[in-house]
Amino acid sequence: MDSRAAHGSADVELIDVIRDVVADIAPEELPLVAALTQLSPAEAGRRLARRTSRDDPLGFGMDDFVILVVPVIWAAVQEVVNHLATSAADGLVARIRVRLRKWLRRPEPVAPLPHFGPPELDEVRERVRELAVQAGMEPERAELLAYKVADRLAATGPEKRAT
């Protein structure tokens, strides 16, 4: 990844993208987004990926996983971002740094979204559609979601900010 891509969209985070998309097509999920903003991006990603079911004592006992837009967007965009990422976060030193940060309870650095070129946007669109259908969303709605996400991401390019 070139330096432009790496630092291109420092002001826009994934959660902003998700908030915009959710407000548009799944406003009932806004409280979830609001809750996620209280977490670090890494923690939020971990929690969204967690699918284990716990039998809470004095809980309701019949907890379902509701089909949600948020985890789909999160997973799809993150995948593409990871794909774009260089080995900056790889290597022993980086991992030690991450671990140290955890021990010292330092906040993780905000992960800015890179620039998404047309191929990346296509990839995001494709992954969102796939994951949404996998999660049980109807194809039409999945398609709509995919385009909304891609649109929103396209609006985060450096040239947009420059203008």
Place this chain on the structure above:
Amino acid sequence: MTESGAAGAVTPVPSEPDGRVFGAPTTLRFALLALLFVAAGAGLSVQIIGAVPGLVENGWGCLLADGHNPESGTVLGTPEASVEGSSLAALRACEERYVTHTEWVPFAVVSVLVLAAAVLYRALSWWMGRRLLEVEQVDPDGRLRRDLDDLVAVAGLGVPVRFAIVPGMLRSGAAVFGTRRRPVVRVTSGLTVVHRADPDRFRAIVLHELAHIRNGDIPVFYATLALWRVFLVAVLLPAAGMAAYQLTTDQYPAAWHIASLRVFLLIEEALIVVMVYLARADVLRTREMHADLTAVRLWRMSPDELHGGRPADAGEPTGLRRAVAAAGEPWRRHPSWPQRRRVLVAPDALFGTGVLPMFTTGLIADIFANQLGTLLPSSVSALGTIRILLAAGLVTAIGGAAVRRAVRYAGVRNRAAPSGWAAGFWLGTGLAVGELAAESASAGRWLLPHPEAVALLIAVVMLLMAWIAEYTGLRAGARRGRTSFAGTLIGIAPAWLALAYALSWWGGNLLVYGWRYNVETALRVLEVPVDHPPLFARITAILPEVLPNTGVLSLWWSPALLWLLPLVWARPPGLARIVLAGLRGGAAACAGLLAGRLAVDTVRTLHGSIFVGAELSWILIVLTGAMVVTAVVVAASTPSCPLISALIAAGVVALTGTLGAVLQLVFSGCLGPADVLMAGHCSILPAPLSLLTLWTSFVLGPAVVLCLGAAAIAQAARRLSRRPTRTVTRADAPAGTRRRFVVAIVVTATVAVVTLDTATTAEPRSTSASAGPLLHSGPPPSPRTEKLQVNAWASYGGVDLINRIHTMDHTTLIDVLTKIGRAGGDIRSVENRLVPPACTAVIKLARDADRYFLIPVAAGRRYWADAVAALDDAARACHRPARQPYAALLAAFWDVVNAQEAVDHLSVWMGRGETPLGAQRFVAASGEYQPLTYHGATFRFAAANLAVRHTGTGAGRVATLDAAACLTAAPGHTTTSGDLPSLGDWRLVFPDGRRVAPVRTHPGDVDAPPYPAAPTDALDATGDCVAGRVTFGIPAAEHGDPRTVAFASPQVPTVLTWRPPDPRSNQIDLLGATRPITAGDPQGWTAVTGYAVHTAGPNHDHIPPADRLATITVVTCASGVPAATATARRPWKLLLADGVVAFPVRSRPGDRSPDPALYPNGRERVGPRAGCRSGSIPFDIPAADTSDTVAIYYEAPHVRHPWRLTPMVP
């Protein structure tokens, strides 16, 4: 109690009863779990502490040393568990000395556990509350907050509820935590999505959680959870680790008496974990269903709302999955969805008496009661009663409350009321399983002799639950649908007390080890030796043992409440008829009492012996018989409430009959042939109160339980006989009644089999004299237990005493004797200074040895008895008048030497030492008189019989020398005794040049030699001589044998010495004459028929090469003395030419007999010499000794004159 609280909180009673109307008995079950953690924490912590080597001593070792047998099937520490020869005084002294007082430990542990649980309770709340968000943080438009507030208002909880959000959790769930006053509902982010997407479902979930708060689940659940986690981490895991460690290391400290108990400890812990998990999961499932019901019934939510629109069969598995789901169900904390839905439609499942709750309750209550023994030991009777009352209370309250709910629910639903049998069966089974497990663990074995005896326990619980069901039905009929705390308490209390009574009886009887009453012994105690006693006599003999303890704390009176309470509180229908039946039975009982004289006369004299107690026996037989028959008749003829009706009738019989019996006693002597007591004349006597108490305690206690059982059987029989004609009105009735019949039959058959079994297996057993006249002793200890017992005997003071005996011999006494011997000047004052403390030590040693345990195992006990007897002799010698202190001490010394010989044998027997006789080596020298003329007198000096004795421990040796010095005055001279050289002038000279002086040097004060050869036998000390046995104490540092005996006196200008000759072997044969064993007993005689000496070869593993073995062949025909005494080989000795005495040894190759006291290969003779025994006796002649045998000695306590036989050299 939950019931009243719940009832009070609900204002309108809905037409459809919900779970809260009758209360959920789960709080009590939670309480039982919490109590179990506390009690088991106390119990297990004591075990953990006791298992740490060297930390504390719990007294097991003392009990083992006293001969108590942990495998005897009785509780250690009770008289039944001990064996003959156990000494209470020694036991108390041992406990006083060794047992660590740890009574405070369980209380400290409980305090710490509870404190830790309280801290954890708060910590759990904090832990669950961390990283949560406030509702406002995720709810910008305030809609979520509004809706939540609305739901709280609907629920009307009366406490502020905080809602918090778990960010990022996609599940649509919620859970409650916090405290009762500050509850928190934790809502997942997923649920906030559901809030907008599916408001009905959101409402259902939140209301379900609010119902948990309303039902008070938070404090109960989290307190139990906190206690459980603390218990698990602080107690259970360390206990399991300790047990597992000990299992793998196979080392058991004395405190840990039986290895297998560690396995039982692990099993017990596993059982606790499983039971707690099952019980907790079951309670939680019940709580969940109650929360559903609360949300649906009280807050007008539809089941479909809660259900979230699932189809009715959603989640209902089929086929194999169904079976798997059914197996997994007991472990789940939430009920399956189909089950929840069923409960919402018709909450029958909440009002049943399920198998699992009943079973786990019984089992946990039993574990609780057993573990509680640490906090409330039975040794204090009031505490023991409290413990049993607690356990019985929990069992009855939980089981009884469930039965009562079921009965009342059935009443509201107009269904057939459950009988309580099934609930009682499972409750009792849980109790019985717990009891069996506990007994197995305490006895240290897997299979108990009579596990089926627990059927009695199950039967009692079943009867009491059936009683509760009947009583509840009666009261419910009177007060439909309403109940109160007092009502519940009254409805359960009689069964509670009766169960406590049954449990205390059970704990004292332990029938799982077999029937404990022996009629024949009882008859023998009564001095009625009858081969086939009549039944009446048998009953009379055994009755005193089965009569209940009449103390109030024994609760004998409690079964009477089972009929008194319904009589005054809930009168069954047809009460007049029932009372009438009772009066009839009472009249029959009175008639039977009047015939008492006839019956008593049949056994009054048996084989010429007066048979006492028959009058009381007759009264009890008649009253109990009348009660049982009346109960059976009433139960069989009463359709409703048969048990209570039967009990009331039996109670009336008891009252009437008791009145009749009292009158009969009061007017004793006035009733002619109807008199039961043999009073001389007619007079009005006050009835003897003790007698009255005895039979009242029986007819109000055990007899009532008998009646209950008999009535139950009669009821079952009646139903069976009427079943075909009965009109079945309800669809579910036939299956239920059929099941009850089967249960009734099974129980009846089991009880009958158990009773017959235990009664029939009882008779052939013998009783131990020490175990009480009527109690069977347990099985003899296994070799393993014997080993443990002997080890305990050694560890808890035995080895100390053995060491003290050795020290006394080798160090203390020799030291004192030497000091006195070396003292110059005023010998007497030295004696007076040194002897009394030494004698005091001897006396103390003798007293301590006498007060210590006899060795538990008979084979070793004899050696110890010998040692104790020898020490007793020593103490007696020390008590001699003070004018001869030295002589007294010397005599005591020889007795201590004898004691030491005995404990050497003991050490060998215990596997703790070397062969004692093998460790005793005799080196010898013979001496001739060596004349010396000096100062006009002729001195002659001689020494003989030098014997050096190794005594086993390496602490030193003793040498004895028979020495003489004679003085003949030359013509023209006169001598005085003062001219004689001192015996103390003798010295032993060792190869390294060391010279050892005698321990006694005072001329003229030589004590008589203790062992057969008098010095004059070896040395012809005629004339003006001093002669005697001189004792030398050879220090431990001196390893060699004395090479020379030297004599050096200031009066003699030269040193005389003499050395022993070299070893050699020889072989001679002889035939000896017969000699009577005892004076005046022509039949008893013994003869030596052979004598041989041969060099022992290297194959003889008991004798070092170059030693010689002498054997004599002996025939003994004894009469008048016990064979064991007559054929003892200890009295035989060989006197060698050099004066050394050889003793019998266990030295025959292949002879492994542990008993060196009997002829090793003795045989019974038949024919002319019938009654005689013959055998050969080996003697070990050490290599250093080269002398021939000059005499065979026979000297025993029963032989008046020791005799001596000289072998003839061919």
